[in-house]
Amino acid sequence: MVVPGLGGATPPAIAFGEGRRPEAATHVTLPAFDGPLALLLALIEARQLDVLTVPLGSLAGAYLEALAALEDDRMGNVSTFVAIASQLILIKSRALLPRRIPESAVALDDEGPDPEAELRARLILYRAFRDAGTRLLDEAQARVGLFHREATTAKTAGLAGARPPAAAPLSTQLLIDALDGLARVAPPPPPPPETIRRTVLLTDRAQLIRHALRGADVVVLQDLLAGVKDRVVVAVTFLAMLELMKRREIVVEQAEPWGPIMARRTTAEERAAAGVPGAIDEEAPLDESLESFA
Numbered sequence: 001m002v003v004p005g006l007g008g009a010t011p012p013a014i015a016f017g018e019g020r021r022p023e024a025a026t027h028v029t030l031p032a033f034d035g036p037l038a039l040l041l042a043l044i045e046a047r048q049l050d051v052l053t054v055p056l057g058s059l060a061g062a063y064l065e066a067l068a069a070l071e072d073d074r075m076g077n078v079s080t081f082v083a084i085a086s087q088l089i090l091i092k093s094r095a096l097l098p099r100r101i102p103e104s105a106v107a108l109d110d111e112g113p114d115p116e117a118e119l120r121a122r123l124i125l126y127r128a129f130r131d132a133g134t135r136l137l138d139e140a141q142a143r144v145g146l147f148h149r150e151a152t153t154a155k156t157a158g159l160a161g162a163r164p165p166a167a168a169p170l171s172t173q174l175l176i177d178a179l180d181g182l183a184r185v186a187p188p189p190p191p192p193p194e195t196i197r198r199t200v201l202l203t204d205r206a207q208l209i210r211h212a213l214r215g216a217d218v219v220v221l222q223d224l225l226a227g228v229k230d231r232v233v234v235a236v237t238f239l240a241m242l243e244l245m246k247r248r249e250i251v252v253e254q255a256e257p258w259g260p261i262m263a264r265r266t267t268a269e270e271r272a273a274a275g276v277p278g279a280i281d282e283e284a285p286l287d288e289s290l291e292s293f294a
Contacts, residue, residue, distance in 0.1 A: 012059045014066035021134070022080040030054060041084050044091060045120065051092045060085060072152060083126075090119060200233050202286045205240035210282060213250070213265050221261040243286055248276045 013029040016022075023038040032053045033040055043049040063081050070077070094116060212219045221241060225234055241263060244250045248271050250263045271280070 012055060012062040014059075014062045016066060016070065016077065021130075022077045023084060026077065026080070028059070030059070037080070037084060041087060044088065045123070051088065051095050054088065054092070056085065056088055056092060087119060087123065090115070200236050202236060202240045202243060202288055205233075205237040206244055206286060208237070209241060209244060209250070209263065213263070218262050218264045221263065240286070247280065247284075248274045249280045249282075 010029075010031055015027040015029075017025045017027055021038075023041075024036050026037040028035065028037050028040055030040075030053075033043070033049060040049070040054070044051045044054070060081075063085075067077060208224065209219065212224060221238070225237060228234055228237075241250070241252060241261075244263075245252055248266055251266055251270065252261060252263045254261050266274075266280075271277070
């Protein structure tokens with residue numbers, strides 16, 4: 001956090017804490033600031049903290065003294081400080097040097113891109129790659145059966161003179177077999193014979209329609225299905241009506257979309273015109289396989 005008004009000539013102090021990202025785990029104490037190193041750069045970039053109040057030379061000296069006290073791997077802290085310090089130096093140099101006031105709003109041919117805007121673009125790109133790398137590392141460490149060896153462990157083993165056991169070299173066929181196992185595509189499981197089990201037959205629903213037409217000249221499909229909640233029964237009833245239409249037993253009409261579906265018995269003249277002489281044999285079996293509707 002920023003502590004305005006601390007003042008004095010207190011020298012900078014650096015403390016390394018626990019954390020995966022060195023720029024967030026490094027704590028900086030300055031006369032005008034006390035917080036993580038990454039926050040220091042963010043405040044200066046947002047112009048909420050004057051870069052001229054940051055003693056970069058003393059800050060670098062305090063950082064080197066803190067690095068000398070570290071016993072583990074320092075490479076991450078060194079690279080992080082070099083990247084952030086270079087950005088601070090560039091921003092401070094631009095603040096110290098006088099800037100030329102343009103005489104007109106039109107950019108001249110010899111003028112290059114704004115270094116500050118270019119630096120901000122690089123910082124945004126750097127943070128995007130850094131955050132993506134952190135997410136990839138978290139996902140890799142969470143996977144089962146995926147192991148990695150820390151660089152410090154490998155270095156320590158090498159300095160201690162560790163050597164692999166004296167054994168016969170492994171066959172390359174082992175690697176080939178392992179890769180073949182990874183590349184093998186499992187066949188999809190066979191689908192079930194019926195996604196939805198049928199609870200009623202076409203013959204049953206056809207008899208229902210015939211029985212309703214014996215007592216009325218016209219039957220409305222929606223009236224036959226009033227109160228029916230089973231979707232399979234509704235679908236089979238509709239298919240039974242279509243099957244009766246194909247047998248020329250009934251004629252189905254619908255005056256408008258989504259309107260009532262009305263069915264009536266065919267006349268002898270209509271059956272004769274359709275090539276069905278005589279009466280309809282209601283005892284003839286219906287095709288329960290539904291293949292004709294496929």
